[in-house]
Amino acid sequence: MSILENPAQPFAHTDDAAAIAALETAFAAQRAAFAADRDPSIETRRERLGALIGMLATNRERIAAAIAQDFGAHPAPASDLIEVLGPIGRAQYVLEHLEKWMRPSPRDMDAALFGTARAYVQYQPKGVVGNIVPWNFPFDLSVGPMVEMLAAGNRVIVKPSEFTPACAELLREMVAATFDPMLVTVAVGGLELARAFSATPWDHLLYTGSPNVGRQVMAAAAANLTPVTLELGGKCPAILTPGSVTPANVEAVIGTKIIKNGQMCVSVDYALVPRAEMETFVDHARAFMERAAPNYSKGEECTGMISTRHLDRMGEMLDEARERQSRVVTLEADGTVDPVTRRMPMSLVLDPARDLRIMQEEIFGPILPVVPYDELDAAVAGVNAGERPLGLYVFGDDAAVTDRVLAETHSGGAAVNTCAVQSALPSMGFGGSGMSGMGRHHGIEGFREFSNPRGVVVRGEGDLIDAFYAPYAKAAGLVQAVLGG
Numbered sequence: 001m002s003i004l005e006n007p008a009q010p011f012a013h014t015d016d017a018a019a020i021a022a023l024e025t026a027f028a029a030q031r032a033a034f035a036a037d038r039d040p041s042i043e044t045r046r047e048r049l050g051a052l053i054g055m056l057a058t059n060r061e062r063i064a065a066a067i068a069q070d071f072g073a074h075p076a077p078a079s080d081l082i083e084v085l086g087p088i089g090r091a092q093y094v095l096e097h098l099e100k101w102m103r104p105s106p107r108d109m110d111a112a113l114f115g116t117a118r119a120y121v122q123y124q125p126k127g128v129v130g131n132i133v134p135w136n137f138p139f140d141l142s143v144g145p146m147v148e149m150l151a152a153g154n155r156v157i158v159k160p161s162e163f164t165p166a167c168a169e170l171l172r173e174m175v176a177a178t179f180d181p182m183l184v185t186v187a188v189g190g191l192e193l194a195r196a197f198s199a200t201p202w203d204h205l206l207y208t209g210s211p212n213v214g215r216q217v218m219a220a221a222a223a224n225l226t227p228v229t230l231e232l233g234g235k236c237p238a239i240l241t242p243g244s245v246t247p248a249n250v251e252a253v254i255g256t257k258i259i260k261n262g263q264m265c266v267s268v269d270y271a272l273v274p275r276a277e278m279e280t281f282v283d284h285a286r287a288f289m290e291r292a293a294p295n296y297s298k299g300e301e302c303t304g305m306i307s308t309r310h311l312d313r314m315g316e317m318l319d320e321a322r323e324r325q326s327r328v329v330t331l332e333a334d335g336t337v338d339p340v341t342r343r344m345p346m347s348l349v350l351d352p353a354r355d356l357r358i359m360q361e362e363i364f365g366p367i368l369p370v371v372p373y374d375e376l377d378a379a380v381a382g383v384n385a386g387e388r389p390l391g392l393y394v395f396g397d398d399a400a401v402t403d404r405v406l407a408e409t410h411s412g413g414a415a416v417n418t419c420a421v422q423s424a425l426p427s428m429g430f431g432g433s434g435m436s437g438m439g440r441h442h443g444i445e446g447f448r449e450f451s452n453p454r455g456v457v458v459r460g461e462g463d464l465i466d467a468f469y470a471p472y473a474k475a476a477g478l479v480q481a482v483l484g485g
Contacts, residue, residue: 019189020196023157026185027200030128030155033182039124040153042102048150048183049091049098055178056143059170060084063139066166070138072304073341078259083139086424090442091147093426098151101447107455113478116460123451125153126227127203132194132217133160134208135306136263136364138167141208146184148446154204155183159197162190163306195220202226204450208265209233210362211387211435229439229449232432233362234389235269238419239379239405241396245277249395249417250284251292254331254368256419258296258346261303262365266391266413266420269363272379275372278350282329282370285348289331297335297345304342305365311342314365317358321349324356376401380408388412388434393419412436 040048056063064079104120129149133142142158149156158175160168172186179185187193198205198220207217208231221228238253257268273281293301305311315337322328327350335345346366352359358369373379383392392411396402402416412432413422423430429445431437440449459465467475 016189016192016196019187019193023187023189023193023196023200026157026181026187027128029182030157030185034125034127034155038153042099045098045151045153046095048179049095049147051178052143052146052150053088053091055174056084056088056139059174062170063167066170067138067164069166070135070164071306071342073300073343074303075300078303082259083137086140087144087147090144090426093443094147094151094447097444098447101151101444104456109457113464114460115462115464117457117463118460119455119457122454122456123152123448124454126450126452127154129154129156129450130197130200130202130205131156131158132197132205132207132209133158134265135161135163136260136265138164139171142171145206145441145446148441148443149450150184152447152450154450156185158184158186159194160186160188162188162194199223204229206439206441207231214437229431229441230437231265231430231439231441232390232435232437233265233364234387234432234436235362236266236389236391236393236411237383238268238271238393238395239376239383240271240273240277240281241376241394241398241401241405242274242277244395244397245273245280245284247284247287250281251288252395252418253393254285254288254346255292257368258293258301258366259420261305261343261346262363262367263303263306264364264420266423267364268368268393268419269389270359270369270371272371272373272382275374278370278372282348282350285331286329289346290333294332296332297338297343302343304338305344306342308339308342310365311337311339311344314344314363314367317356317361317363317365317367318347318349321352321356321358324353326350326352326356376405380405383409388432388436390432390436391415391420391422410434 060080063083064076067079068074104122107119109117109119131145138160142160146156160171168188172188175184175186198217201224204227205221206229207214211232214230214232218228240249253268253271289296293299296302318328329348330345332345337344344366349358349367349369351372352369358367388410390412392409392414394402394405395417406414410433415422422428427443429440430442431440440446464478467478
């Protein structure tokens, strides 16, 4: 899902013309500020990251309240864990490693040709970086990437989703109280602002959302030759190899699926299960939900769908599956759909037809298709027949088998005997491949993503560099020495 196509109610009061004018003013101011300070010291960068940590810690309860307001219902501990502690942990990790990352990275040189010269890569700030944020993780995906952007020495403008208005307003207030607007600021507005944001001549642009809108963002950025990082979605499979349908593994699949009630780009979109173990999977899934969240759709563990239209979309998908004679299993006794809080129970759809919407579209909700297979090779071939997913999960105790599945598939990230953890590690670059995206943030990969890796050569003594200058007759001896003859 994306900020441009989600059907939630946008700001009724937003004046996009004024918002676009404010964006242009802020961008020009940050450009000028960067021109005056192109390489902030490590002390300055550390101070900025410390301020970011303090901003999140101070506003922890307000963040949870804003998310609950926008989603209709949202567990506060999940907000703390993902939207507050996630970016804080990311910043703390960067602070531990920033000095090493900022050092010039030496490169080898042929002493016979270049003498005592030295070469290195210098990671310098790119400049002013834009971040278009989706609605599903309004703080983790706005403040989180800001960590590496600031660590790399950049200035940042964030465009939060217009479909999480409470979070957008709180983010704007938090940032304004913490940072000089010439360093970090927040642009709040609707669709026209989002389009103008993509067309701004950033030094780098990050977009998180759907592949369809990612194309539009990339096309707008191309007019300015703006480099982009695209974090997109896709249908992330969980492949349970024969014998791996255990309570712990099914818990990992279902437990991941109910994070944000399925509204997560690295959630399990469908599970591939040996045909003989389908009923075992259903039994373990029921047992997990009965133990972990027996009244899931009525309780505090359940996140609401972002909008009524998205809730209706989930219902339409389930209705289509039932009409086509798919077996739908609701993992909750007396589970109900609450149109006020937009909460709904978790459902499995067993052996769905391949042309159903749940098998063609990224679901982004509490529906899990469970697809049986007879041969593991056929299951892997089915995954490879689709677009490369953002995440791929394989379960099994035989390392040779799980390694083979990893070797024979392609995805942005992967995990063995768990799900989605690869997207949460501060030390590991996170991103997609093909239709699921390009580029990385998190960790050293994120620092380098938002840096310009400038190659530098410092000439020394005793070299043969002048062999490259005319007249080239003097290069004959060098060529003969290298090639012989």
